[in-house]
Amino acid sequence: MEVFQEKSRVVVTCNRGLAPCVAKELQELGHDITGQFNTGVETTGTMSDCVRMNLRLRCASQVMYSLRQFTCRDPEELYRNVREIPWELLIDSEGYFTVNCNVSHETIRSTMFASVKVKDAIVDRIRAIKGHRPDSGSEPIGTVVYLYWRGPEAEVFLDTSGETLAKHGYRRIPGKAPMVEALAAGVILSSRWDHKSPVVNPMCGSGTLAIEAALIATKRYPGMLRSEFAFQHVLGYDATAFLEQRKQLQDCIEEVEDLKIIASDIDNYAVRNARTNAQAAGVTKYIEFSNCDFRDTTIPSTPGILLFNPEYGERLGDQTELVETYAEIGTFMKHKCGGYWGYVFTGNMELGKRIGLKPKRKIEFVTAQLECRLLEFELYAGSKKTHTKVVEDASTEPSTDVAIETEPEVG
Numbered sequence: 001m002e003v004f005q006e007k008s009r010v011v012v013t014c015n016r017g018l019a020p021c022v023a024k025e026l027q028e029l030g031h032d033i034t035g036q037f038n039t040g041v042e043t044t045g046t047m048s049d050c051v052r053m054n055l056r057l058r059c060a061s062q063v064m065y066s067l068r069q070f071t072c073r074d075p076e077e078l079y080r081n082v083r084e085i086p087w088e089l090l091i092d093s094e095g096y097f098t099v100n101c102n103v104s105h106e107t108i109r110s111t112m113f114a115s116v117k118v119k120d121a122i123v124d125r126i127r128a129i130k131g132h133r134p135d136s137g138s139e140p141i142g143t144v145v146y147l148y149w150r151g152p153e154a155e156v157f158l159d160t161s162g163e164t165l166a167k168h169g170y171r172r173i174p175g176k177a178p179m180v181e182a183l184a185a186g187v188i189l190s191s192r193w194d195h196k197s198p199v200v201n202p203m204c205g206s207g208t209l210a211i212e213a214a215l216i217a218t219k220r221y222p223g224m225l226r227s228e229f230a231f232q233h234v235l236g237y238d239a240t241a242f243l244e245q246r247k248q249l250q251d252c253i254e255e256v257e258d259l260k261i262i263a264s265d266i267d268n269y270a271v272r273n274a275r276t277n278a279q280a281a282g283v284t285k286y287i288e289f290s291n292c293d294f295r296d297t298t299i300p301s302t303p304g305i306l307l308f309n310p311e312y313g314e315r316l317g318d319q320t321e322l323v324e325t326y327a328e329i330g331t332f333m334k335h336k337c338g339g340y341w342g343y344v345f346t347g348n349m350e351l352g353k354r355i356g357l358k359p360k361r362k363i364e365f366v367t368a369q370l371e372c373r374l375l376e377f378e379l380y381a382g383s384k385k386t387h388t389k390v391v392e393d394a395s396t397e398p399s400t401d402v403a404i405e406t407e408p409e410v411g
């Protein structure tokens with residue numbers, strides 16, 4: 001079994017809401033999409049393709065290479081099927097592996113039981129063939145095996161990522177309620193930004209949105225900042241080929257001299273953190289940080305996009321104060337940001353309504369199990385009739401069910 005050369009089904013998992021972004025990223029990497037669901041995208045590829053996906057995907061969580069799909073009625077059938085996989089060609093008998101499961105089956109009361117069955121099948125096979133067995137445990141520091149078993153259908157994968165890809169490795173200090181990096185990348189890729197015009201990110205917190213914008217515009221991929229992946233522990237892994245792929249990431253970088261990204265926050269500590277994080281990501285030169293109230297943020301005269309991720313009362317902030325803050329965000333966008341596309345990411349739709357402008361799109365995301373929306377506002381310079389759209393991106397078509405409006409809905 002030459003997994004680094006043989007094509008198989010590949011499932012790329014992600015946070016809910018990010019599947020369309022992952023699908024687009026995979027297509028840009030040259031992969032056909034064979035299926036899409038709430039938390040993932042299906043394609044095909046070799047393990048070498050998986051290495052490339054791990055290094056380049058911004059919105060993914062895990063890249064899973066399928067080893068076997070089978071009908072499974074009970075734990076014994078699970079054991080038999082898992083034991084038929086040639087594990088001695090995949091896991092070093094002196095090595096270490098972890099089994100993770102997503103199981104929902106009438107014969108299984110504890111996921112742990114299914115994990116143990118898979119582990120036993122792997123260990124028994126390798127010991128019978130090699131006379132020695134690998135160690136196993138819950139720390140994902142070696143080969144990672146993943147079992148998906150729902151009803152009569154089961155599938156065993158190599159999880160080629162290990163630790164989630166959703167973290168991009170530059171966040172030195174998280175700050176208050178930070179956005180996970182894959183989600184921030186998804187927010188930007190879902191916007192109409194052309195990757196050239198200004199990005200303004202008031203309330204920047206730890207700087208995730210501003211940093212992801214700079215990474216996207218300059219074609220810096222997340223794999224540049226990470227050197228540990230689960231695929232490195234699979235037999236047949238070629239360290240030289242991996243280093244070559246990482247070197248190619250360096251060659252992809254395109255410095256964009258006049259890129260203008262502005263990030264501000266009222267909290268000086270947050271601004272300092274954001275600067276440290278931007279430095280770790282290698283993009284400080286593209287981001288102008290300032291410590292100020294969002295209403296005092298500099299708005300470049302050439303329009304671009306405006307990204308807000310205000311507190312929304314679930315984890316931080318007080319609802320009544322936030323009602324006023326959201327209304328003021330609306331007033332600020334309407335009076336100071338003409339010509340821009342405004343975006344507000346929030347987990348509280350009641351507060352979202354207080355912005356007082358009618359969104360052109362409401363894009364669904366989920367963070368920390370909470371339904372969130374990215375609200376998109378077309379902000380007119382002058383009157384609606386004379387408004388000219390300055391940020392072009394045909395890739396994201398607005399939904400047709402929401403009318404273009406600038407008049408306040410509430411407040």
Ligand SMILES: C[S@@+](CC[C@H](N)C(=O)[O-])C[C@H]1O[C@@H](n2cnc3c(N)ncnc32)[C@H](O)[C@@H]1O
Nearest residue numbers: 178179203204205206208265266267293294309
């Ligand atoms: C939810 S956090 C943003 C998190 C950020 N997206 C990240 O990934 O770290 C909201 C931020 O808004 C800032 N903030 C709250 N009120 C503000 C105001 N009036 N002006 C500017 N920033 C404000 C807070 O200091 C906090 O850092």
